Amino acid sequence: MNITELTVHELKEKLDKKELTVSEITKAYVDRINEKEKDVNAFVTTLTDEALEKAKQIEEKLSHNENLGEYAGIPIGIKDNMCTKGIKTTCASRMLENFISPYDGTVVNKVINEQNMIDLGKLNMDEFAMGSSTETSYFKKTKNPWDLSKVPGGSSGGSAAAVSANMVPWALGSDTGGSIRQPASLCGVVGLKPTYGLVSRYGLVAFASSLDQIGPITKDVEDSAILLSIIAGHDEKDSTSMNIPKKDYTKSLKNDIKGLKIGVPKEFFGEGINEEVKTSLNTAIEKYKELGAVVEETSLNIAEYALAAYYIIACAEASSNLGRFDGIRYGYRAKNCETLKDIFVNSRSEGFGAEVKRRIILGTYVLSSGYYDAYYKKAQKVRTLVKNEFAKNLEKYDVLLTPTSPITAFKIGEKTENPLEMYLSDICTVSINIAGVPAISIPCGVDKEGMPIGMQLIGKHFDEETILNTAYTYEKNTNFREKYKPTFKGGAN
């Protein structure tokens, strides 16, 4: 038995049956990290020694029948933009290279302190979650386990790559415009962006407050439902968190979608979408029909508007959210500053990378006097349009089906010179954040180079159940994970 290939629900079953111990599981992952990290570069901080130590403590407590939480002893990886007390939280930025949070974020608190999961480390990402390839990380470039010369996607590239490479059984990512779903798609794993307001943002270092959500990146849909059940829920510390009852999302997994209405927005299959991606999606559509779903073509003509509005709104909010990094209370402070202004300007100019600065400048521009109406205000109107269009479609259909990414993983360095081109690759995912609805990406095939292709299923507000069941039913009736595995090919050495 190869422990690290198991899903969490399989691990849990074996733990319950005493076929495996917490230490055995943790040790297997620590070994796997030690073996693969040099190829994949998924982590900013690894906590392998601490993990082994905590595994022992948990076993000890479990032997005394202490009540530790259902998933006590299951390892997890955490994207490095979630605050962890006593452990560095860097956002993959020079700005926070040595930052140690004085508190645990709400979701971190749930998985680490309440559930007693074992933190294997903090996962690499695009700097401050700004990027679609994890190439903007100040520290390292994470590789795609399916081809080490390619990007894992982003911004949660470290999380997706680590899950895909079996270096963690599951991970937490964050999604502002596709940052969970797109890397999940590019790495052949499952990524869920919950409805805005379902999961607390307290302790998630903000990129764009009105769009950010934390979500699970997992090997399969059942694990996604489990992790979502753990992290979802109202939090008094986040005003945008909705006060709705807690749910057990695994109950929605029925392996049955007969009569389900699926809408396929034709605009998401047009120009710019790779032919192999289209073909793969069409095969998935046929599969759904076969499984008893009613699939219809529909129109959702907002993708370009949404993408433009997304970059305006996200950058505007980011330009303000990143103001607090001023070199005074924490974070990078430039050397040899004589005046206060030197501290502000030099610390920020040296502490932030090029992409972050680009977005701060764009965001500052669209909010500045004279341009607010033409850009920010208009974008907020477009947001209303996008919401309305989604609402119309989701009134008619239970689920909308689109590609997650117009292309499969690309070569490292291929798009770094052209920011706009990189932005355009988010075309399939950003409108979901603008509308605030939930969406899941699951693997549905590979291209001719063997790179994973992802399918995105979009649901109604707070109806994660339906997209989870739709994804689950597909997964149960196809077998991506058995057919395809990452090869770690293309390594430089």
Add this chain to the structure above:
Amino acid sequence: MKVTREELLHIAKLADLKLEEEEIDKYLLNLQDILNFANIVNKAPVEELKETIGSNDNYNVFRKDEIVEFEDEEALLQNAPEKEQNMFKIPKVI
């Protein structure tokens, strides 16, 4: 809309960022490119629509006026680049 070099420098100043001479042309080009694209929001059929304000439909989320002291005051200053008398130290401000 054409972005001028002066505008870019003004915006950078507002954001407390300093652009090196060799960066300016690159940023100018990027910003122009992205704005040209973003300008599509001005072609969207939104005349009749109101702006979305607020991150979602939540409203009236309030806290009770009850004191809860943060448990780890020391940790709040542990990351300070420079401190003195339990305060953050900065160059003299008049």
Add this chain to the structure above:
Amino acid sequence: MAREDYEVVIGLEVHAELSTKTKIFCSCPTEFGGKPNTHCCPVCMAMPGALPVLNEKVVEYAVKAGLATNCEISMDSKNDRKNYFYPDLPKSYQISQFDKPLCERGYVEIETSEGKKKIGLTRIHIEEDAGKLNHDEYGRGSLVDLNRAGVPLIEIVSEPDMRSVEEADVYLKKLKSILEYIEVSDCKMQEGSLRADVNVSIRKKGQKEYGTRTEMKNMNSFRSITRAIEYEIERQIEVVENGGKIDQETLRWDEVSGKTFSMRDKEDAQDYRYFPEPDLVAIKLSKEYIDNIRKNLPELPESRKERYIEEYKLTEKEARMITSSKYLSDFFEKGVEISNNPKAICNWLLSDVARILNEQEKEPDEIPFMPEDLAELVALIENGTISTKIAKDVLEKMFETKEKPNKIIKDNGWVQISDEGAIKEVVQKILDANPQSIIDYKNGKDKALGFLVGQAMKETKGKANPQMLNNMFKEAMK
């Protein structure tokens, strides 16, 4: 042209710290002072990932202030971010309100030597206070203390409706007393919990358009405000008279030199990039909520004033002065409850107590004794234990020692002599020593009686009952 040819236009933006227990967006205490950075948490220190949650009392207090100043209360309001970099502003944005303040279109009625007048209020909005910059020991650097960061404020913006220094002064005093009455702010100016930004411009009389205004920020004493406005008016008139132009700018008032100075470069015009705060949600107030606050609003100074005239027969002026401070007014009511002599309590408060406070540059809430002590003093005069003259000395002692009047009198042996035999003795002694005065009195010189009483008072160190002395001298010289 002369000063009289110009009209002065003044508008005030008043910031009042609300007297909630906790900060506006986190549960840290608002208490003034304390060891630096100990009333802080990840939220008010702007740690990455921390989020604000609005204190319900802040909304309630702002609505109270709005209702007490005749504002319309907005049923649909929100918070916005105001972006700028400054070390006392940890998030580099202040959460404030931009286009949808909680209260709009109110007024405050003031009364000056020119009569009554309404000063319009543009708006009242809620926002957070900034931290404090201190200087380090050697004067080489500044030190940031964030205990005050996130303390709730309301900003009360007036229309440019004031036309004189007096109006501005009276308006500010009135506003302060209203906020004290409704108990939303302690308005301690010396602690900075009430501060004003003052906008001043001048125009030729009869001119329609406003002149260019200058702004003086963060003024926190009535004296500075009136002095600064006076100075600024003179300065502006001088500039215009000399053919110059007023620049729209922010000025700093320097208390020591008594002058204003330019603060910022003009080219450095601020662009605050306001936008809706995405970390907070809409504020939607119901009619019931607003009505409920209205119903429970405490009695305002205007209505107390009327009641004092009606119930206690105070003059309009007396009632106005007593109600100008909530503390004074509460003090008065407590005193009256015990002594049942409103006129006397009022007189003491407005004359001797006011004089001593003034000499010591203190506010009414710094009176060192309780209303029952003043009532006791009044009772001691009423029952003849001490004379009014002695009572004045007792009051001085009350300020000094904070002792009860009875104890002061006893300790100092100031009990009035009302014993007939004792007084008769004194009268005889004085008459024996001043035969000429007796002759003068008998010749119709009434002044002589006063002289004799004075001598007797001197002899008894002021303790003799003056009424009895008067009567006995007259009797003896018949």
